Amino acid sequence: MDLAVLQKKLPEMMTWIEQTLAPHRATARPVADLGFPRLAHYYSAPLLGGSRVILVDECPVPPLSRMGLDGFEDFENLHAAGITYGPYFFVRRECAHDESLHFHELVHVVQWAHLGPQKFVMAYALGHLAAGSYRQNPLEVMAYDFQDQFDRRALAFDAGGRVRTECDRVVPELFKHFGL
Numbered sequence: 001m002d003l004a005v006l007q008k009k010l011p012e013m014m015t016w017i018e019q020t021l022a023p024h025r026a027t028a029r030p031v032a033d034l035g036f037p038r039l040a041h042y043y044s045a046p047l048l049g050g051s052r053v054i055l056v057d058e059c060p061v062p063p064l065s066r067m068g069l070d071g072f073e074d075f076e077n078l079h080a081a082g083i084t085y086g087p088y089f090f091v092r093r094e095c096a097h098d099e100s101l102h103f104h105e106l107v108h109v110v111q112w113a114h115l116g117p118q119k120f121v122m123a124y125a126l127g128h129l130a131a132g133s134y135r136q137n138p139l140e141v142m143a144y145d146f147q148d149q150f151d152r153r154a155l156a157f158d159a160g161g162r163v164r165t166e167c168d169r170v171v172p173e174l175f176k177h178f179g180l
């Protein structure tokens with residue numbers, strides 16, 4: 001995968017995200033309204049109020065191979081339980097009550113907000129390519145590690161703050177790795 005190709009496709013990806021979210025914006029529900037008891041021990045009230053969930057049968061994934069981007073096949077074929085685009089995330093209907101999954105997607109909400117949309121998408125794509133798989137993508141490793149702490153019922157911690165600190169550590173390294 002040529003880096004220049006990836007950068008050139010960024011606007012197309014952003015447009016796809018915009019069009020995918022558009023029909024759901026009005027009905028997406030704030031996480032704060034979903035009645036999860038533990039999320040507030042890890043995320044701030046503004047974050048939980050501003051992050052919105054869209055329930056779907058299948059989570060929409062950008063058609064990267066159709067856009068001419070290779071190397072993301074496992075990501076495209078994930079049948080993910082959840083996927084995040086900015087402060088919005090899609091959740092498969094049968095996972096609507098899965099608090100741990102919502103915790104995981106909120107890590108991505110914080111990553112998006114902290115990095116900004118363009119930089120998030122670039123970092124996520126480069127992370128995937130560097131690691132060679134969805135699960136080893138540093139931005140996913142971060143989400144799964146924090147989710148694991150949540151699942152093991154770790155004492156309350158500032159997940160938002162810790163995600164931002166981790167992004168500042170991991171993302172510049174990643175960009176440097178690709179000469180950016």
Ligand SMILES: [Zn+2]
Pocket residue numbers: 104108140143
């Ligand atoms: Zn994830």
